[in-house]
Amino acid sequence: MFRKQFGNLSRVSTHLSRNVLAARVASREAEMSTNAAPAEAATAPPVVNEFRTGVGNPGEHSEVQIGKFYTIPMQEKKQIFSGGGLPKQYEQQIKTFTEACLMVRSPALELLNYIKRADLSKPVVRYVLYGDNGVGKTLSMAHVLHYGMLNDFLLVHVPWAPNWMKRPKESANSASQEGFIDLPFDAAAWLVHFKTQNSKLLERLQLKTSKEYVWSKRESTPAGSSLIELVEHGIARIKYASETTAALISELKQLATAGQCKIMVAIDGYNAFFHPITRIFSDNKQRVSPDRITLTQPFLDITNYDWTNGVCILSVDKIAMTEGYMESYLPRYLLGKEGFEHLDPFVPVHVGNYTEKEFTSYIKYYLDRHWISKTQPGFEEQLKFMSNMNPYTLMQLVRGL
Amino acid sequence: MSMYPSHFAEPSLKKETNRSSASHIPVKAATNDLSDSIFYGELKNKLIKYITKKGNKSLARELLTETFETIKRTQIERLILAGTEKENIIIDSEQLLKNAIENARPLLQLSAIKRGGVKYQVPVPVTEKKSYFLAMKWLLDAAREKDRKVHLPEKLAWEILDAACGQGRVIKKKNDLHRQCESNRAYAHYRWS
Numbered sequence: 324m325f326r327k328q329f330g331n332l333s334r335v336s337t338h339l340s341r342n343v344l345a346a347r348v349a350s351r352e353a354e355m356s357t358n359a360a361p362a363e364a365a366t367a368p369p370v371v372n373e374f375r376t377g378v379g380n381p382g383e384h385s386e387v388q389i390g391k392f393y394t395i396p397m398q399e400k401k402q403i404f405s406g407g408g409l410p411k412q413y414e415q416q417i418k419t420f421t422e423a424c425l426m427v428r429s430p431a432l433e434l435l436n437y438i439k440r441a442d443l444s445k446p447v448v449r450y451v452l453y454g455d456n457g458v459g460k461t462l463s464m465a466h467v468l469h470y471g472m473l474n475d476f477l478l479v480h481v482p483w484a485p486n487w488m489k490r491p492k493e494s495a496n497s498a499s500q501e502g503f504i505d506l507p508f509d510a511a512a513w514l515v516h517f518k519t520q521n522s523k524l525l526e527r528l529q530l531k532t533s534k535e536y537v538w539s540k541r542e543s544t545p546a547g548s549s550l551i552e553l554v555e556h557g558i559a560r561i562k563y564a565s566e567t568t569a570a571l572i573s574e575l576k577q578l579a580t581a582g583q584c585k586i587m588v589a590i591d592g593y594n595a596f597f598h599p600i601t602r603i604f605s606d607n608k609q610r611v612s613p614d615r616i617t618l619t620q621p622f623l624d625i626t627n628y629d630w631t632n633g634v635c636i637l638s639v640d641k642i643a644m645t646e647g648y649m650e651s652y653l654p655r656y657l658l659g660k661e662g663f664e665h666l667d668p669f670v671p672v673h674v675g676n677y678t679e680k681e682f683t684s685y686i687k688y689y690l691d692r693h694w695i696s697k698t699q700p701g702f703e704e705q706l707k708f709m710s711n712m713n714p715y716t717l718m719q720l721v722r723g724l
Numbered sequence: 725m726s727m728y729p730s731h732f733a734e735p736s737l738k739k740e741t742n743r744s745s746a747s748h749i750p751v752k753a754a755t756n757d758l759s760d761s762i763f764y765g766e767l768k769n770k771l772i773k774y775i776t777k778k779g780n781k782s783l784a785r786e787l788l789t790e791t792f793e794t795i796k797r798t799q800i801e802r803l804i805l806a807g808t809e810k811e812n813i814i815i816d817s818e819q820l821l822k823n824a825i826e827n828a829r830p831l832l833q834l835s836a837i838k839r840g841g842v843k844y845q846v847p848v849p850v851t852e853k854k855s856y857f858l859a860m861k862w863l864l865d866a867a868r869e870k871d872r873k874v875h876l877p878e879k880l881a882w883e884i885l886d887a888a889c890g891q892g893r894v895i896k897k898k899n900d901l902h903r904q905c906e907s908n909r910a911y912a913h914y915r916w917s
Contacts, residue, residue, distance in 0.1 A: 415797075419797050419800055419801070420800075421804055692800070693796075693800055693803065693815045694796070694800075696796075696815050696816035696817070696818075696819075697762050697816070697818070699762055702762045705761055705762055706762075709761075720763075722789055722790075722792070722793045723763070723788070723789035723790075723792040723793060723817070724762065724763070724792075
């Protein structure tokens with residue numbers, strides 16, 4: 324018996340010493356990487372090391388790449404995100420680091436897996452990203468959007484829906500629907516965004532409208548004209564932009580159901596469509612709820628499940644709400660009864676804080692980019708403790724270092 | 725000034741201090757802005773206190789953080805553009821602030837001394853503490869003299885960067901002061917006679 328115990332003890336002790344050794348090696352490696360890596364990383368773009376991966380196609384990402392960075396080519400970044408879609412501070416970071424790097428994280432991978440395995444002939448599946456503030460919902464969506472672009476999905480992407488409810492450029496009474504409000508400038512801006520994202524694909528697919536749209540006595544878009552013409556009409560005649568958006572989206576739905584194209588719908592801050600408090604006022608100074616805005620209807624329509632050949636990626640966000648409605652980040656609370664019933668059934672995807680591995684990888688990336696210049700022993704521990712491994716908090720903390 | 729008798733030791737920032745040899749010396753209580761975190765810097769704390777207006781210290785801290793961020797961004801940009809001479813570029817913004825302040829510190833100052841009914845501008849050496857104060861004050865004054873649309877962090881960042889490489893308005897101000905002291909050197913003896 325004594326012998327048995329002794330054996331146990333010795334095993335424990337070897338285990339301990341091995342751990343210590345491993346930690347020491349790791350720390351030395353970290354030091355070396357801080358000294359040596361920057362010189363080579365700045366010049367040659369496709370570097371592969373412990374926190375970078377050479378795999379640039381999101382379709383090929385797997386568990387192996389979790390916690391590693393992949394680079395989006397600048398041209399593709401410009402095509403997808405020039406109209407918004409990345410957080411402002413992340414844009415700034417991209418500009419400073421002169422490379423658009425995204426970390427491969429498990430929520431995005433989970434979503435990609437679902438999308439790859441989905442049967443597109445069945446009614447669309449709605450995926451709802453949810454999570455606390457600053458946890459990477461938008462960037463997970465960006466990752467999936469990149470996948471969508473590379474795999475010939477038509478992107479119907481709303482970078483931040485609450486912009487329409489909270490700070491509209493202009494509001495006007497709708498001409499076609501009584502008692503409704505138009506947001507002509509925002510609709511036109513969205514059409515421009517749609518065009519920049521999809522112009523190449525639209526040219527290739529040659530999609531045609533199914534019926535004639537009459538805008539006014541003199542203007543109309545005949546049946547059989549291409550979708551680009553429809554979009555360009557909306558951009559040129561801002562007055563009809565909202566109606567064009569509605570027409571475009573209903574056309575897209577029909578075309579997708581007919582199997583002519585596949586569509587990826589991505590709407591950030593989706594719960595804004597169900598939040599009754601907006602900053603739009605009608606003529607008699609009454610607050611207009613989102614269901615009285617012409618722009619919300621097509622996007623509610625396309626998130627319905629009555630069409631096929633598409634995927635819907637929606638995110639619900641606390642900051643899409645107004646003050647006093649931000650208690651929880653769970654979809655049921657944020658969407659409300661109406662919104663939840665509209666989306667039901669959906670696949671919830673939880674986005675969480677960094678894991679240990681992702682956190683160290685991020686720190687290494689920052690060190691590589693010279694973003695952290697104070698490297699006292701134990702600074703990682705401090706940052707971990709102070710940020711609680713929350714991505715946004717980490718970004719804020721590291722600013723002044 | 726201090727509430728403590730002169731034999732009290734300053735509080736230490738290190739976690740482990742070996743005080744067995746000096747355990748009989750009492751230590752002052754630590755002030756609440758001392759910490760051993762990576763965000764702490766003595767000079768930084770001092771500057772934050774000077775930036776503060778109406779006791780709004782959290783705002784001042786935020787402004788300085790933003791300043792450091794701006795400095796870091798411009799320096800990284802320079803590093804990328806530099807090509808070969810990469811060793812000369814300092815990215816650590818706190819180090820740059822230190823350099824800027826060291827560069828902007830004056831040695832002499834003019835003070836008015838009345839001798840025989842006439843006031844003379846007499847050059848007087850500046851104590852170390854005051855020279856730091858003046859350097860930081862000049863930096864801030866230069867940063868606050870700006871267009872209304874420019875934010876303080878942005879301007880302060882530029883002033884710090886300028887001063888760190890020995891150019892700019894703050895350094896000019898210091899040099900002007902030194903020149904005046906030099907031209908008034910004939911009055912120097914009024915300091916003691």
